[in-house]
Amino acid sequence: MEKSTFQDVNAQVVQRCREGDNRAQYELYKLYSKAMFNVSMRITNDYAESEDVLQEAFMSAFKNLHSYKAEASFGSWLKRIVINASVNAIRKRRSELVPLEERIAGDIPDEEESDDTEWQVEKVRRAIQRLPDGYRVVLSLYLLEGFDHAEIAEILGISESTSKSQYSRARKKLLDIIKDSETMV
Missing domain, CATH: 1.10.10.10 (Winged helix-like DNA-binding domain superfamily/Winged helix DNA-binding domain)
Known part of the structure; x- marks a missing residue:
């Protein structure tokens, strides 16, 4: 699929999401969840925490879809949300003063x-x-x-x-x- 065609399809799916179409939300989730999970995993270094971050980021994205202006790709906009959520998870972890354990499995x-x-x-x-x-x-x-x-x-x-x-x-x-x-x- 050509880049412009992919962007057009994404724009249509985003518009359907804005209109409350749950299937469109699932389509966006399927398109971006694996890449966004990997972004979060590289930052949080914790599988379960990355899963939580991913869910929170998508909920936030769908809730704030009205603020997406299509100046950047949807993926870039979503990636920024995932990164911010991942960084916030690390900050929360630090504030809870949980000792870090060896995480190499x-x-x-x-x-x-x-x-x-x-x-x-x-x-x-x-x-x-x-x-x-x-x-x-x-x-x-x-x-x-x-x-x-x-x-x-x-x-x-x-x-x-x-x-x-x-x-x-x-x-x-x-x-x-x-x-x-x-x-x-």
Whole structure:
């Protein structure tokens, strides 16, 4: 499907949602839920919390659909809602002062069974999961979601220089984690 055709179909589905069509809401959910879950997962680093964030974000999007002006794609607008909801979930988690537990699950794959590239990607993914929340969020927003430091600063309510320094520290910490994991193997 061509990009303009996809946008036209999306615009029609969004309009049907505005008119209260539940099937259209389900269509949008099917189109965007997996990608938005992945965005939330990279930020929250918690499967159950990402599921909750996803549901809250879609409810918020449908409730506030009147404020969507189609200046950006629906996906971009929804992604911003998901990111904000994910960041708010992390803030709530911190305010509850719940101790962070080790969140790395699963066994390390046998290198002979796994392609080397897949193994390297898995090492990086696990290392990112081990980053403190603040570092992981900035790193994810910058590297994986493509936001610049000014946008990250706005999203997180921090200064642009804080975003840059958090990113720099996150990269250094990530490299340290990867190096440490290689010496343990």
